[in-house]
Amino acid sequence: MSHIELLNVSKSYDKQRSVLNEIDVSIEKGEFFVLVGPSGSGKSTLLRMIAGLEEITSGTLHMNGQVVNHLPPKDRHLSMVFQNYALYPHLTVEQNILFGLNAKKMDKKEQKKRLHETAEMMGLTELLKRKPRQLSGGQRQRVALARSVVSEAPLCLMDEPLSNLDAKLRAHMRMEIRRLQKKLGLTMVYVTHDQVEAMTMGDRIMVLNDGKVQQVGEPIALYNEPANVFVASFIGSPKMNMGRAVVKGQQLVVEDSLSIPVEAADVVDLPKNRKMIAGIRAEHLSQVTSDEKTHVLDVISVEHLGNETMVTFEVGREFWTAKWLGQQIVHVGDRVPVGLSVKNISFFDAETGELMKAASSQKQKEGVAI
Amino acid sequence: MNGAAVSVQSDAADLIEKEKRKRRTKNVLKGILFLLPSIVFFSIFLFYPMIRTVYLSFFLTNASGAPTVFVGMDNFIQIFSAPLFLNSLKTTFLFVLYTVPGTIVISLFLAVIANEKLRGIGVFRTIFSSTMGISVAAASVFWMFLFHPTMGWLNQFLSIFGMEAIGWLTDPKWALLSVSLSTIWMNIGFTFLILLGGLQSIDSYLYESADIDGAGYFYKLRRITVPMLSPTLFFVVTVTLINAFQTFGQVDMLTRGGPQNETNVIVYSIYRDAFVNYQYGTASAQAVILFAIILGLTLLQFKLGERKVHYQ
Numbered sequence: 296m297s298h299i300e301l302l303n304v305s306k307s308y309d310k311q312r313s314v315l316n317e318i319d320v321s322i323e324k325g326e327f328f329v330l331v332g333p334s335g336s337g338k339s340t341l342l343r344m345i346a347g348l349e350e351i352t353s354g355t356l357h358m359n360g361q362v363v364n365h366l367p368p369k370d371r372h373l374s375m376v377f378q379n380y381a382l383y384p385h386l387t388v389e390q391n392i393l394f395g396l397n398a399k400k401m402d403k404k405e406q407k408k409r410l411h412e413t414a415e416m417m418g419l420t421e422l423l424k425r426k427p428r429q430l431s432g433g434q435r436q437r438v439a440l441a442r443s444v445v446s447e448a449p450l451c452l453m454d455e456p457l458s459n460l461d462a463k464l465r466a467h468m469r470m471e472i473r474r475l476q477k478k479l480g481l482t483m484v485y486v487t488h489d490q491v492e493a494m495t496m497g498d499r500i501m502v503l504n505d506g507k508v509q510q511v512g513e514p515i516a517l518y519n520e521p522a523n524v525f526v527a528s529f530i531g532s533p534k535m536n537m538g539r540a541v542v543k544g545q546q547l548v549v550e551d552s553l554s555i556p557v558e559a560a561d562v563v564d565l566p567k568n569r570k571m572i573a574g575i576r577a578e579h580l581s582q583v584t585s586d587e588k589t590h591v592l593d594v595i596s597v598e599h600l601g602n603e604t605m606v607t608f609e610v611g612r613e614f615w616t617a618k619w620l621g622q623q624i625v626h627v628g629d630r631v632p633v634g635l636s637v638k639n640i641s642f643f644d645a646e647t648g649e650l651m652k653a654a655s656s657q658k659q660k661e662g663v664a665i
Numbered sequence: 666m667n668g669a670a671v672s673v674q675s676d677a678a679d680l681i682e683k684e685k686r687k688r689r690t691k692n693v694l695k696g697i698l699f700l701l702p703s704i705v706f707f708s709i710f711l712f713y714p715m716i717r718t719v720y721l722s723f724f725l726t727n728a729s730g731a732p733t734v735f736v737g738m739d740n741f742i743q744i745f746s747a748p749l750f751l752n753s754l755k756t757t758f759l760f761v762l763y764t765v766p767g768t769i770v771i772s773l774f775l776a777v778i779a780n781e782k783l784r785g786i787g788v789f790r791t792i793f794s795s796t797m798g799i800s801v802a803a804a805s806v807f808w809m810f811l812f813h814p815t816m817g818w819l820n821q822f823l824s825i826f827g828m829e830a831i832g833w834l835t836d837p838k839w840a841l842l843s844v845s846l847s848t849i850w851m852n853i854g855f856t857f858l859i860l861l862g863g864l865q866s867i868d869s870y871l872y873e874s875a876d877i878d879g880a881g882y883f884y885k886l887r888r889i890t891v892p893m894l895s896p897t898l899f900f901v902v903t904v905t906l907i908n909a910f911q912t913f914g915q916v917d918m919l920t921r922g923g924p925q926n927e928t929n930v931i932v933y934s935i936y937r938d939a940f941v942n943y944q945y946g947t948a949s950a951q952a953v954i955l956f957a958i959i960l961g962l963t964l965l966q967f968k969l970g971e972r973k974v975h976y977q
Contacts, residue, residue, distance in 0.1 A: 348873050369879030381870035385892040385975035394888070395878030446878070 297321045297357075298450060298482045299345065304354035306340055306506075314340050315506040317354070324449075327476055327483045329497030333529070334488055337506040339454055342486045346452050347371050358450075373450040374443035378458060380435050382427040382442075389414075389423040392441050409445050416475075417441040433464045440472070444479065451476070453485045457492065469496055490530050494518070502526050520641075524572060524648035527641065533577050533605065536615035539645060540573035547637060549573050550611025553590060561637050564652055570645035577605070579639035579654075580617035588632030597625050606631070715956075721949035728943045740950040750951065752926055753934040756841060760930055761909040763845035764852065768905050769898070771849065772856035777890070779857070780864040790861065797854030805918030808847040809834075812919070834920050837927045844919055844928050848912060856901050863897030864890065895974045903966060910959050931955050 299322040307313040315337045322328045330338040343349040345356065347368035355362050363371055374395075382391050390397075392413060396406045414420045417437045427435055436456065443451055456472070457465045473496050476483045487493055493500045494514045502509040502517065502525070509529075510522040521527035527535045538550040542562050547555040565571070583589075592608035592615075604623040607616045608631075617633065625631060642651045697704075722740055724732035744750040775793045779786060796804065811817050812833035820830040833843040867890065875885050891898075913932040916922060922929035922937065929937075931951060939948035 346873075346877060348876065368873075368877045373877065375874065375877050377870050377874060379868070379870060381868070381874040383871060383889065383892075385895075386888075394875070395880070398875065398878050398880035398884050398888075442874075 298324045300357040302355045306352045318508055324482055325480050327498045329493040329500045330486045331493040331500055332503035336503040338486045338503050342452050342454055346375050372448050374446045374448040375452040376439045376443050376456045378455040380439040384427050388425050388438050391438055392445050395446050413441045413445045432460055450482045455487055520653040522650050524643045527574050533616045535574045535576055537572050537574045538610055538613045540571045542567055550613055552611045555635055555637050557637050572643040572645050574641045575639055577616050577618040581634040582619045583632055583634040585632045587634055589635045591630050591632050594625055594627055594629045594631055718949045718952050721945055722953045724946050726945040730945045740946045744947050744950055753929045753931050757930045764848045764909045765905050767849045768852045768856050772853050772860055775857050776860035776864055779861055794854045794858045796851055801914035804851050805915045812843055835924055837925045840920050840924055840927045844915055847915055859901050863894045867893045892975055899970050899974045907959055
């Protein structure tokens with residue numbers, strides 16, 4: 296059953312500058328739904344419209360099957376965690392957590408009960424008498440979460456809640472939020488600009504750019520079959536390697552410098568002599584012995600990450616990065632043999648940026664898994 | 666060999682110590698150089714007059730203000746036994762009591778309503794803060810017209826309802842209230858502006874979060890606005906209090922301390938003693954007392970108020 300449904304939702308300021316264009320999406324009950332996009336893409340605005348903090352310019356927003364465009368935030372039965380946590384600096388942790396229940400004049404006993412349950416769950420029992428400024432960033436984050444949990448609202452909205460934490464704590468909180476959401480069966484709408492967060496946390500992801508939906512789908516689907524060049528370069532780290540490409544006879548020529556042999560079956564759905572963009576993931580720029588090599592490329596940068604090595608090559612005017620397992624002994628300036636297969640290449644229209652053909656090797660793998 | 670090494674080491678330590686001391690002296694000298702304009706300015710216009718006032722309060726003076734006879738605490742004893750001074754002390758406290766809470770409450774109300782995001786709110790903000798730009802003299806003249814016993818708008822307004830005319834500035838029962846009323850009006854501009862600034866600096870996320878929690882308007886006002894505004898309120902109360910104790914202009918313009926000394930606040934009393942009666946000694950003694958009162962009250966306020974103020 297769908298919890299939230301957006302139909303043709305748009306937002307514009309002063310009747311001219313449009314921020315969001317005809318967003319259509321439906322979010323299921325108990326789903327972890329992630330809105331991801333670069334800054335200025337309108338993702339926070341969309342979240343605030345769902346919360347009722349921003350006016351919806353046109354289109355309808357349904358919750359549990361009812362139109363809620365006109366309802367104030369308090370009647371939408373939701374809780375929200377803000378990027379800067381929005382903790383009240385003059386109140387203690389306990390008062391912060393109980394602020395909303397107090398405002399609704401809830402029974403004191405019930406308040407106490409919920410406070411203790413929540414504090415227990417979030418590990419805040421020791422900190423209840425402290426003021427926010429006496430807490431560390433992670434603890435503040437936890438208070439903000441507790442405030443949202445204590446309301447027992449079935450829908451929780453989060454606006455980049457982890458962006459003020461350091462990398463280590465962020466990874467930990469990612470897991471904790473995910474666990475909490477599953478445990479409480481919350482419907483979660485989560486805004487982030489970090490594609491790693493989106494990939495690791497979301498049941499489904501919606502990629503936004505310039506106020507337009509680029510693609511909606513499961514993380515793996517977005518990774519394997521990005522709908523356009525934007526999604527392809529936004530999802531995945533390092534980003535997908537891309538280059539201008541054209542099919543000439545039995546050859547696929549990328550950036551006028553790489554020729555990849557193709558069979559007729561591989562390019563049967565692709566137009567001949569049409570400008571395209573070819574994209575290949577870093578892990579498909581494989582490391583091979585000189586016997587199996589298809590190409591030899593110039594190394595311009597090497598990054599050792601310990602368990603893997605990132606090697607950047609120059610391909611025409613583009614830089615392509617390969618991700619190889621283990622600690623590879625490669626130096627800048629080396630000419631290194633690599634293996635490239637047309638099966639791993641996705642093709643996009645050079646003009647519209649839309650996907651024409653996804654990498655076929657992924658489909659085979661999925662087939663094997665089933 | 667070993668001894669030589671030690672001596673080289675201690676020589677080096679000495680040298681470093683000397684160099685450090687040199688740099689410190691240089692820094693202090695530089696700092697004083699930067700402070701010099703302020704030090705000179707404050708010395709001439711603040712510290713010297715203050716010391717001179719305390720000094721004069723122990724003397725009798727001639728008409729030109731030169732000390733003649735040392736009388737010790739006699740000036741203080743004399744003014745504290747004079748009913749006129751005790752009366753002006755009482756008047757001053759009443760005046761503070763009338764003006765400070767009134768100014769704060771009205772300005773806070775105006776600031777809260779002017780903080781709403783509405784079309785054309787800038788016009789109202791300008792109007793509410795405009796009294797800041799009006800001099801005390803001009804405002805007093807304006808209020809004098811309002812208070813005029815026959816032609817004044819206030820009495821004409823009363824006559825519409827068939828009420829008797831009030832001698833706003835001439836009736837001893839009303840005079841202090843009238844002066845307080847005009848003072849509140851004059852102070853609102855400044856207080857309003859500071860409070861509005863304080864309101865604008867409160868993070869809007871706090872209100873949004875409260876909206877989602879379902880908090881009502883007055884709940885937000887009580888639990889968020891007032892506590893978050895407390896540092897600003899504290900500042901405004903302190904400044905308004907000190908200002909109220911030092912009021913002179915409107916008293917001089919509107920009532921000249923009358924009728925029957927009902928509006929003879931301390932500063933006006935000092936002015937009369939010094940520049941009308943040429944009693945510089947007792948005037949100085951009054952000034953010292955006023956200084957002590959303001960200092961005491963401000964310290965007390967800091968002691969009591971600081972605990973309730975939430976600095977971010």
